[in-house]
Amino acid sequence: MSLVVGVGLRSGTPYAELAAAVEAAVQDLPGEIRLLVTLTGRESEPALQQLANDLHVELRTFTAAELSSQPAPTPSRQVADLKNTPSVAEAAVLATGAELLLPKQKTHNTTVSVGRRAPAGGYEKQDREVVQRVIAERRDVRRGFLDVPIDVDALMRVLEAAHRAPSVGLSQPWDFLLIRDVATRRKVHELAARQRDAFARSLPEQRRQKFDGLKIEAILDTPLNIAVTCDPGRGGRHVLGRHADPRTTWFSAAIAIQNLWLAARAEGIGVGWVSFFGPDEVADVLGLPPHIELVGYLCVGYVDQFAPAPELIRFGWAERRPLSWAIHHDTWGHRDTSIVDDAGHAARNAVRATGQRIHVIIGGDPTDLHHQESLVIDLGPTRPDHDFGVLWRPARTPEEAEEYGVEIARDLALQGAGHLDVQLAADEPRAKALAEGLRTGAAACGLTYS
Ligand SMILES: Cc1cc2nc3c(=O)[nH]c(=O)nc-3n(C[C@H](O)[C@H](O)[C@H](O)COP(=O)(O)O)c2cc1C
Structure with a gap:
């Protein structure tokens, strides 16, 4: 929580008294002090300057006219007579737009009040x-x-x-x-x-x-x-x-x-x-x-x-990925809907199939890359040296492998693929699940599959 501390103080207030008053005021409130506020003129008080320095926060001031217009809950006639505003500490907190959390606390020479800062706020709609x-x-x-x-x-x-x-x-x-x-x-x-x-x-x-x-x-x-x-x-x-x-x-x-x-x-x-x-x-x-x-x-x-x-x-070279494909919650793969279930809706993302044929070799190795159409999917635990032509997908489970398959098919469709020609070069559950995912993703995006 971002706290704003309003301070009223007499001239010559000792630093120790002010610091102790502020510390007592915020001690039960979670968060950190981000702003000190007071009445214009008080900013030259050495104790207040030192406190702002020690806390590394801005010291902001408001005029008596600005403070007197604030609906402070604990006004004081005496302060009004002396300062032309019935409240300094509470009114200064409110003048920042903060919500008041702690009403005025008094010591011999100070009054201190604490508020929670409002969000900084964005731009107007047209901006x-x-x-x-x-x-x-x-x-x-x-x-x-x-x-x-x-x-x-x-x-x-x-x-x-x-x-x-x-x-x-x-x-x-x-x-x-x-x-x-x-x-x-x-x-x-x-x-x-x-x-x-x-x-x-x-x-x-x-x-x-x-x-x-x-x-x-x-x-x-x-x-x-x-x-x-x-x-x-x-x-x-x-x-x-x-x-x-x-x-x-x-x-x-x-x-x-x-x-x-x-x-x-x-x-x-x-x-x-x-x-x-x-x-x-x-x-x-x-x-x-x-x-x-x-x-x-x-x-x-x-x-x-x-x-x-x-x-x-x-020019029909590639398509955008929908934003929903890119959003995960908290840990990888937690999307709003399962990627496999969601694949059925992929076609509506206007993926334009071009008929390009891709020979996907699941569990193959880079020596399979002799033809321009080949794409090797490496399920091994270590990152392969090859960059282009080898997709490293070390799926941790068959379920994850299936999701990778869907995703690969959809992303290939966005890069102009029209047909997936899938070859299983590894005999293991993850490879089969990945092939199944490729089939699901291909069907969803209007690619043919063999
Ligand atoms: C790192 C980077 C490198 C790029 N290199 C090229 C390039 O060599 N030739 C080219 O025509 N466009 C290049 N682009 C432009 C992209 O093709 C372009 O940003 C993308 O198609 C999206 O189009 P947009 O920028 O008009 O939104 C590059 C973009 C980025 C970010």
């Missing part, structure tokens, strides 16, 4: 709608860039937004490399083109045809590229919150990019994130020192429009 709108209308943009230079003030506002991002231990590990030079961008473009070709070669035929129609970058179509980097060591050894999980540094840089993206949308500036590079490929071209890593490479410029939906959805 909330603006926030939701910019989130919904942010787009990854790769087409329709205009040959218009970016307004310098707008760019600074966008970078300011990025730079306000939260970061682990306030380490602010990002830097923003603004790339306008065409020769540099050509080199980056060549790297992306090479990776594009490599990705295309890795795709099954049908998927490759679809990929050919997609635009994956706008490096040369935009007036500005921004490389957002991360310095994983920034802040030294004792960065608060990073010691247990160093990945938090990269998370911080990624959040800065999201801030940038949202602020740019509000300015009418399109941003497209290109990740068709190996982690170190761009470093040379941009002259990054070895300790600086690229997190995001962004193509930035004014655009003729922001599409209403992601390009990958509009």
Whole structure:
């Protein structure tokens, strides 16, 4: 509980008396003191200043006029005559919007009252709608860039937004490399083109045809590229919150990019994130020192429009997962409805089957990945080295394996699968249950199964 303490005190009140009065007032109340409040003018009292310092809390004041309008339950005529308000301690608590928990307690020189702070409160409806709108209308943009230079003030506002991002231990590990030079961008473009070709070669035929129609970058179509980097060591050894999980540094840089993206949308500036590079490929071209890593490479410029939906959805490449699939309660897998029962409703999520065939090998190993259509599901206890093509699903029970099966089928359907061709390469209950889950998920999403 967040407590607010209202204080009235005479000039020269000893610190010990005030501190003891406050301690006695809050001793039976759970929670911590978050705010001290008093009458304007009293904030210069040394005892009150010291108490605020010791508690590390704000000391806020209200004028006599503000206090006298509060419905304090224990008014005093004497205080009214002296201070032009019938209550200080209780009225100050009420003036913050807090609920009064403890009426005025008196000592020789002080009065103390305690309240529970109200929630800080959100924005008005129209402001909330603006926030939701910019989130919904942010787009990854790769087409329709205009040959218009970016307004310098707008760019600074966008970078300011990025730079306000939260970061682990306030380490602010990002830097923003603004790339306008065409020769540099050509080199980056060549790297992306090479990776594009490599990705295309890795795709099954049908998927490759679809990929050919997609635009994956706008490096040369935009007036500005921004490389957002991360310095994983920034802040030294004792960065608060990073010691247990160093990945938090990269998370911080990624959040800065999201801030940038949202602020740019509000300015009418399109941003497209290109990740068709190996982690170190761009470093040379941009002259990054070895300790600086690229997190995001962004193509930035004014655009003729922001599409209403992601390009990958509009071009039939992938679909969104419904929010309900992503929500679990308290421990993993506790969803509002069982995923297996819920699978029957999956089709209504407008999953668009494309006919892509996937050969799912349950309990296989990476040597089975000789064909582009293959997907190995590894049920073993240790994480496999392979990233692409091997799904690690170390199900703890057959029931869990069945759920994984449903989930895999649904997620494959969202990535354009049309048919699941399932092979059992392990003879154990979890493998069979996973196959059953795949069958259920496939049926729910309109995939064929064999
Ligand atoms: C980390 C990351 C890397 C991405 N890399 C690329 C990319 O290389 N090429 C591309 O066309 N889109 C890329 N995107 C954009 C996504 O395809 C896009 O965010 C997604 O389809 C959703 O569309 P929306 O951003 O318009 O909502 C990337 C997005 C993220 C977050």
